Amino acid sequence: MTVATSYNVNGTTLLLVFVFVFAILRISHAADVPAVYVLGSSVVDVGNNNYLSLSLARANFRHNGIDYPNGISTGRFSNGKNIADFIAKKVRLPTSPPYLSLMGTTPPITGVSFASGGSGILNRTGVNYVQYISLAQQVEYFSMVSDKLIQQLGQSGAQMHLSQSIFTIFMGNNDISAYFTAGSAVSQQYTPQQYVDLMLSTFKGLLKMLYGLGARKMVVSGVGAIGCYPAQRKTNSTGECIVETNYWSARYNEGLKIMLQDLKSELLEMNYVYFDMYGAMINLFQNAQTYGFTDIKDACCGLGNLNADAPCIPTSNYCPNRKNYVFWDLLHLTEVVGSMFVDIIYSGTLEYAVPINMRQLIDVC
Numbered sequence: 001m002t003v004a005t006s007y008n009v010n011g012t013t014l015l016l017v018f019v020f021v022f023a024i025l026r027i028s029h030a031a032d033v034p035a036v037y038v039l040g041s042s043v044v045d046v047g048n049n050n051y052l053s054l055s056l057a058r059a060n061f062r063h064n065g066i067d068y069p070n071g072i073s074t075g076r077f078s079n080g081k082n083i084a085d086f087i088a089k090k091v092r093l094p095t096s097p098p099y100l101s102l103m104g105t106t107p108p109i110t111g112v113s114f115a116s117g118g119s120g121i122l123n124r125t126g127v128n129y130v131q132y133i134s135l136a137q138q139v140e141y142f143s144m145v146s147d148k149l150i151q152q153l154g155q156s157g158a159q160m161h162l163s164q165s166i167f168t169i170f171m172g173n174n175d176i177s178a179y180f181t182a183g184s185a186v187s188q189q190y191t192p193q194q195y196v197d198l199m200l201s202t203f204k205g206l207l208k209m210l211y212g213l214g215a216r217k218m219v220v221s222g223v224g225a226i227g228c229y230p231a232q233r234k235t236n237s238t239g240e241c242i243v244e245t246n247y248w249s250a251r252y253n254e255g256l257k258i259m260l261q262d263l264k265s266e267l268l269e270m271n272y273v274y275f276d277m278y279g280a281m282i283n284l285f286q287n288a289q290t291y292g293f294t295d296i297k298d299a300c301c302g303l304g305n306l307n308a309d310a311p312c313i314p315t316s317n318y319c320p321n322r323k324n325y326v327f328w329d330l331l332h333l334t335e336v337v338g339s340m341f342v343d344i345i346y347s348g349t350l351e352y353a354v355p356i357n358m359r360q361l362i363d364v365c
Contacts, residue, residue, distance in 0.1 A: 032091040032362050034161045035111035036084075037145075037215070039138045040170035042117030042332060044084040047075035048133060049117045051100035055131040057118030063301050063318045067335055077117060077312075079300065079322045080335035084113060086342035087168055087219070091362065099141050106152070107145050111165065114138035120175040121203045124186075128178075135171055139209050146213045162214030163269070166358070169207075172223040175199050176252060177331070180226070180245040182235070196252045200259050211267050217361050219345060220260060221275040222253035225282055230299040230308035231330040239297055239306060246278075253278050257354070271364045275345050276352040283352075284326060284337070291340070293326055300325040300334060 038044050042057060049055045058075065059065075065073035067080035075098075076082045088095045088111075096111035116138065118129035126132035133141070149158040179187050179195050186195060207218070226232060227245030236242055257274055264270055288296050300319040301312035308330035310316060319325055328334045333341075346358045356364075 031093045031110070033093070033164055033166050033217075035109060035165040036088050036091060036093055036096050037111050037142060037165060037167045038084050038087075038096050038113035038115050039135060039142070039167070039210075040084075040115040040221075041119050041174050042077040042115075043170040043173065043221075044082060044113065044168065045075065045077065045115040045117045046082070046084050046095055046098055046113050048098040048100045048113065048115060049131075050075040051098065052116075052131040052133075055118065055129055057116075057126065057129040057132060059117065059312070062314050063312055063316065066318070067322060075117075077329065077332040078335050078338065079318075079328050081338065082335070083170065083338045083342055084115065084168070086339050087166070087345070087358075090342060090346045090358070091166065099145070107148060109149075109152070109161075112142075112145050114141050115170070118174060119171070120178065121171050121199050121206070122175055125175045125178050135203075135206055139206050139213075142210070143213055159214055163216040165215075166217050166219060166362070167210060167215045168219040168221075170221045171203070172199065172221075172252060172256075173226060173331075176223050176226045176245065176249050177229075177231070180232070180242070180248070192248045193251075196248060196255060199252060200255045203256070204259050204263060207263060208267070211270055216269050216271065217364065218270065218272040219275065219358055219361070220256070220272055221277050221345075222256055223249050224277045225249060225285075228281065228285065228296075229331055230297065230302070230306045230327050233297055234305045234308040234330075249278055271356070271361055273345060273356060273358050273361050274354050275341070276354070277341065280341055280344055280352045281326075284340070288326075292324065294321075294324040295319075296326045298325070299327045299329045301329050306330075 049058050050060045059077045060073050060075040062073055085095045093110045096113040099112050099114045116133035118126035118132040119134050121135050123134045225246050226249045227242035232242045232245055233239050260274055285296050299307035300322055301316050302308055303310040303316050312329040322334055323336045325334050344352050348357050
């Protein structure tokens with residue numbers, strides 16, 4: 001009797017293992033990578049901030065999501081899908097769900113999103129939003145997911161899974177914006193160069209931590225042309241880009257490219273794509289009509305000057321022709337621009353994706 005019971009338990013356990021492994025193999029066969037792990041700010045937040053009750057950086061209300069399937073406001077700072085959605089689609093995986101939506105459950109084997117609106121590379125960047133998940137905290141959350149993967153797949157299985165997964169990191173926009181905002185506290189503490197250097201040294205340390213936790217293939221974005229966002233343009237009487245903000249955005253990006261090269265020489269198994277968001281945006285502005293854009297200055301959704309005196313809230317105005325706008329609100333891009341940028345990340349040339357693009361990154365053994 002005891003033997004039979006033991007056999008049944010072991011048999012059931014073995015069956016569950018076979019089912020689990022089969023599911024992983026089936027997903028892996030259908031997709032180009034095992035998983036996508038997302039770290040970043042509101043550029044790639046798919047709803048984590050919905051679970052932060054005190055956060056002022058939220059988008060789970062109309063008119064956000066007006067072009068998302070069924071017009072649902074999911075917490076994405078977009079009229080529809082965002083960059084995280086389009087990256088997942090490229091590799092034939094479901095969008096990685098918000099980490100905070102998974103409390104008490106086993107994270108999906110296909111990836112998790114830790115991205116949080118308002119967050120930055122520096123811990124205090126999002127302080128004006130009250131509640132947010134800093135990049136350091138996002139890395140800490142990933143370490144917990146990594147521990148669970150080891151429990152599920154074993155040490156070697158988890159290591160193999162992570163080594164082939166894609167880690168996307170879209171961070172820095174909020175840090176630059178925080179410095180070049182009227183009344184900025186950090187601008188009283190640091191010179192622009194000191195601040196950029198602090199961003200880079202902090203980011204390097206966190207990327208090394210990710211590597212130590214198993215990340216090997218990273219898609220790292222530079223910051224956009226922050227001085228050209230409606231939130232910055234509205235402070236200029238002409239509505240043109242703020243030159244100083246763009247200058248330091250570009251300086252940070254130059255430092256980031258060098259830092260990634262140095263990191264690659266230190267961490268021999270690391271491979272990465274650097275996405276030049278700044279360059280891609282400037283190209284888009286200069287060739288707006290070619291790409292079908294009729295408005296490169298105004299936010300589609302908002303109020304006041306350039307529709308940038310208020311974020312996209314239920315009482316805001318919004319444009320009917322979202323595909324003709326570069327900016328959804330005062331700080332975020334429209335869905336169509338997000339899709340264009342992911343096309344560049346995935347299959348672009350060295351002009352904006354270096355030293356390789358994401359399709360080539362996937363093929364690295």
